[in-house]
Amino acid sequence: MFRAVALRAAGVLALLALWWAVAAAHLWPPVFVPSPGAVWHQLVQTSTVHDGQRGYAGHLLAEHLAASLRRILLGSLYGVAGGVALGLLIGLVPTVRALLGPLVTFVRTLPPLAYFSxxxxxxxxxxxPKTVLLLVAALPPVAVATADAVRGVHADYLHAARSLGAPRWRVPLSVVLPSALPEVMTGVRVAVGVAYTTVVAAETVNGVPGIGGMIRDAQRYNQSDVVVLGLLVIGASGLLIDAALQLAERRLAPWRGRS
Structure with a gap:
């Protein structure tokens, strides 16, 4: 455990050192490659009230992050709920699979900006529209993972449940879904990641407060240090949420990876 943490810390420090060296060498103008010090300065500026200005665009960095996380949470929750329900139907009902399977694949291949307008x-x-965009982006990965997992549930589980007198309507929720849970959790992790990558697109219009809106606004004024700060905040918060999802997966499906 300690060795893994040390290796990760060493990797982060190596990337920071490389970033600092490239910025210090002035290979490109600061507007292209801002220095770590400039990004740190923007972190302090956007997190405090200074010279009568509150954070960035009137909102602190924490408020921008909270607004984006709220949108991601709502879109992901709706997308996961809809994706699990749709995946169960696609996996269990051949007619639904034939009708809706191609539609889910079609939506999954569309880039978010293609339908945001x-x-x-x-x-x-x-x-x-921001919540709906994140919902549409998060739903297909969960639906596909759930449908594939449902179709892979061993038939012996279904026969055993029916022989023990389980009603037909209870089998999907009591037997099929728990058996498919590890793969469903993988789909959930993918869906949340897709929602994170979509949040900048979701906040291109009226997205302040919001990390994506802050990035888009800073890009208009060539504030690359603010842009890099926003990207780092999204990445760091995404890592924390993915770690929380992995912990939830270990708690909900502790048998995964065991014979």
């Missing part, structure tokens, strides 16, 4: 036309520029 349409969502804005339908729902306006408030929070609804």
């Amino acid at each position: 349409l969502l804005i036309i339908w729902f306006g520029i408030d929070e609804t």
Whole structure:
């Protein structure tokens, strides 16, 4: 355990050293490669009130992050719930699989910006199109993982449940879904990752407060140090959430990886 932590820390320090060396060598202008010191300065500036200015665009960095996390949480929750339900139907009902399977694949291949403009036309520029965008981005990975896992459930489990008198309507929730849970959790992790990569697109319109909105606003003014700060915040928070999901997976499906 200690060795793994030490290796990860050494990797991070090596990347920081390389970043500092490239910035110090002035191979590219600071607007292209901001120094670690400039990014740290922006971290302090965006996290405090200074010279009468509150954070960035009137919001502290923590408030930007909280707004983005709230959107990601809502979109991911809706996407996971819909994806599990849809995946069960696709995996258990051949007719539904034939009808909706291609549609899920079609949506999964679309880049978020391709349909975000349409969502804005339908729902306006408030929070609804952002949440719907993250929902649509998160749903297909969960649906595909659930459907594949459901179809892979051993038939002996189903026969045993029915022979013990389990009603047909209880088998999907009491037998099929628990058996498929490890693969479903993998789909959930993928879905949350997709939602994270989509949040910048979701916050391109009226996205302040929000980390993605902050990045987009800073990009307009060539504030690359703020852009890099936003990317680092998204990446670090994403790592923490993925670690929490892995912990939940170990608690909910402790048998995974064991014979």
